[in-house]
Amino acid sequence: MPPISPMVKNLLIANVLVFLAVQALGTNSDFALQTILFPPSEEKFQVWQLVTHAFRHDGFQHLAFNMLGLYFLGPMVEQRIGPKKFLTLYFVALAGAVIFHLASPTISIWQMQQAYDVFMADPSLENFNAFFSGRDLRALVYGNQNAATAAGELEDLFAFGDYSGDVVAEASALMQQMMDYRRGAPMLGASGAVSGVAAAFAVLNPNTKLSPLFIPIGFPAKYFIPFLFLIDLVLGVLNLAGDNIAHFAHIGGAVFGALLAWYFVKTTVPPHMKRWS
Structure with missing residues (x-):
């Protein structure tokens, strides 16, 4: 060299x-x-x-x-x-x-959109977890708390069988914010x-x-x-x-x-x- x-x-x-x-x-x-x-x-x-x-x-x-x-x-x-x-x-x-x-986010966003559509068609704990599988939520703020905490609370509600309209709407909002975050992910x-x-x-x-x-x-x-x-x-x-x-x-x-x-x-x-x- x-x-x-x-x-x-x-x-x-x-x-x-x-x-x-x-x-x-x-x-x-x-x-x-x-x-x-x-x-x-x-x-x-x-x-x-x-x-x-x-x-x-x-x-x-x-x-x-x-x-x-x-x-x-x-x-x-x-x-x-x-x-x-x-x-x-x-x-x-x-x-x-x-x-x-x-x-490049086009591929990731497409995958997330597919998982989102599956969840909205059939809200379940399995489909909720499938959307967030492998997603790092630690850097994302949702409302006044960390998105990982919000996802954990929703997961608990689904695990206890709470699929009310408000809970599903909250999950939908978190998923959409996650997709927005992926679109705006910084690079260095x-x-x-x-x-x-x-x-x-x-x-x-x-x-x-x-x-x-x-x-x-x-x-x-x-x-x-x-x-x-x-x-x-x-x-x-x-x-x-x-x-x-x-x-x-x-x-x-x-x-x-x-x-x-x-x-x-x-x-x-x-x-x-x-x-x-």
């Missing part, structure tokens, strides 16, 4: 500085809330969030995972196409991640842009062998990296319980990064091959 390159170094520093600032100011501070990306349909949306969210991370592990990917793969991509084109690729991949992420992290860098690496260095962590077997990048994004696609479609990863953002970043890298392959002379005039 070549030494750390200029743009990769600057991006690493920027991400770490923003992370430290959030830790110092608090995750509920105005700075923290104004720098994650809310959907454009939300009142909290600000245009700068399209960029700032890529420098925000939900904890040290999230930051470390993304920065390690950038550190190991980024320098070789930057060395091949040059600093300016590398920075362009990074933010084009970020744009692809945003586009795919904002479109550099993973979409880093996915673009990874995909670009596979385009630019297809036969370079990469090894998964703690596995001493290398696989050509042209097979290994697409396989990782195939897993992302499967998990994004399955939408498994408790999975809060923005899989479609990864895919969007990878698609845009790979396409731009392919274009650069056709049009860019590697910096180390350029002659002095």
